[in-house]
Amino acid sequence: MVVNIMTLKERAYKIIDEIPEDKMAKVIAILENLKELIEEELDEFDIQLIEEAKQVLASENEYVPFEEVLKEAGINGEEL
Template identity: 60%
Template sequence: MSVLKEKAHKIIDQLPDNKMAKVINILINIKEILENSEEIDAYDMQLIEEAEQERKKGEYVSFEEVLKEAGLSEKDLQY
């Protein structure tokens, strides 16, 4: 298993069980997006690294906040 996959597994392992349905839904959506998109290039990796640094500094907006700003709730996303 690659280092990145191991990192992803470790992050998932740290999440509480009661959040796993949301995580699975997000992962399914990501998988579909990736299957229909181009390969990640150096620029994409740079953006990912920058986002990770911002996350570590606490400089991010939570998913819940994004939904609230859009006038949505998690129930609106379920299918």
């Protein structure tokens, strides 16, 4: 499935536009760190964390619902 990159960027911009100004410092820090992570190759530690996350998601015993994450970040999920 091919996804238009600009569409994804537009979606990201829309999400960012909905974040309150007082939360933007955190968003910028996250995005800067994410940019660095994207450019790095996965190492054994990263692969282990990914596998652990997959196991947690598969067991459904320990996870935080997306709605709760949004609430903690001060984002209204219905506006997304």
